[in-house]
Amino acid sequence: MSIILVRHGETLLNVARTLQPADTPLSPTGLAQAAAVARRLADQGVGAIVSSDLPRARATADAIASATGLPVAETPLLQERNFGDLRGQSYDNLGFNPLTMTDAPPHGESADAFFKRVARAFDDAVQRQRGLAKPLVVVTHGLVIHAMLQRHLQLAAMHTMPARLGNTSVTVFSPEAPYPVDLVDCTAHLAGAVQDKAGSLSGG
Numbered sequence: 001m002s003i004i005l006v007r008h009g010e011t012l013l014n015v016a017r018t019l020q021p022a023d024t025p026l027s028p029t030g031l032a033q034a035a036a037v038a039r040r041l042a043d044q045g046v047g048a049i050v051s052s053d054l055p056r057a058r059a060t061a062d063a064i065a066s067a068t069g070l071p072v073a074e075t076p077l078l079q080e081r082n083f084g085d086l087r088g089q090s091y092d093n094l095g096f097n098p099l100t101m102t103d104a105p106p107h108g109e110s111a112d113a114f115f116k117r118v119a120r121a122f123d124d125a126v127q128r129q130r131g132l133a134k135p136l137v138v139v140t141h142g143l144v145i146h147a148m149l150q151r152h153l154q155l156a157a158m159h160t161m162p163a164r165l166g167n168t169s170v171t172v173f174s175p176e177a178p179y180p181v182d183l184v185d186c187t188a189h190l191a192g193a194v195q196d197k198a199g200s201l202s203g204g
Contacts, residue, residue: 002135002182003125004041005145005171006064007202008057009033014167015197017091019083019098019204026059030167032194034063037168040189042067047134050125052078052141060168061139072139073128077121080141083204084108091201099143099203118147129175136175142203145171154178164202166190 009030013020026034037060046068051061053074061072084107086098104110109117121144129136142165149161153173162185165171172183187196 001047001129001132001175002172003129003175004046004135004137005148005173006037006041006060006137006139007142007145007165007167007169008052008054008060008139009037009063010167010197010200011056014200014202017199017201019087019089019091019201020056020080021087022054022079022082025055029194030056031059031063033168033190033196034060035067036189036194037170038063038067040170041137045134046070046137047132048128049073049137049139050075050078050128051139052076052080052144054079054141057139057141061137064137064139075121075124077117077124078138078140078144079117080203081111081114081143082109087204091204114143115147115151118144119152122148122152126175135172145169146203149181149184152179154180155184156180159184164198166196166198166202167200169196 009026011024012027050073065072084105086105102111125138166187169185169187173181
């Protein structure tokens with residue numbers, strides 16, 4: 001069996017390269033991307049779905065639920081890093097890279113707190129997958145997936161750490177230590193007008 005990490009679909013703020021408030025919804029393109037990844041996952045079979053409770057992730061998970069007939073379990077452990085008062089601001093106008101800052105922004109989350117939360121989310125996903133006859137789908141955010149790749153998963157020589165993760169990209173790994181990765185940041189289900197926009201912000 002495996003665990004499938006899915007980044008949420010596109011938002012207008014992704015494309016505008018803006019750090020996103022918690023209530024940011026999917027764009028029309030993001031909804032179409034969610035439907036595309038849902039078809040892909042329904043075709044291969046899914047055992048359960050767990051999602052971040054932020055709307056952009058939950059809407060993506062709901063599309064997968066509709067295609068598979070499965071319910072969605074929510075957990076705040078899978079939320080994107082909280083950038084506090086920086087949310088709503090343009091990434092490119094800040095003058096520094098907030099995605100790699102270690103300190104907590106005002107009313108936000110430090111890198112250390114974020115990584116500890118992601119570790120709990122990772123352990124939770126591995127626990128949820130146990131006993132399933134089909135893969136667990138985990139719908140979450142760019143920085144969460146990147147942190148899991150960086151700190152919890154084993155990339156084979158054939159894989160490289162992605163600089164960014166595409167909207168609705170699929171990353172697949174084994175739920176058994178050392179948690180080898182089979183597929184990284186795959187958006188093969190997206191084509192034409194719903195392709196991932198390479199210049200959009202991945203995280204935040």
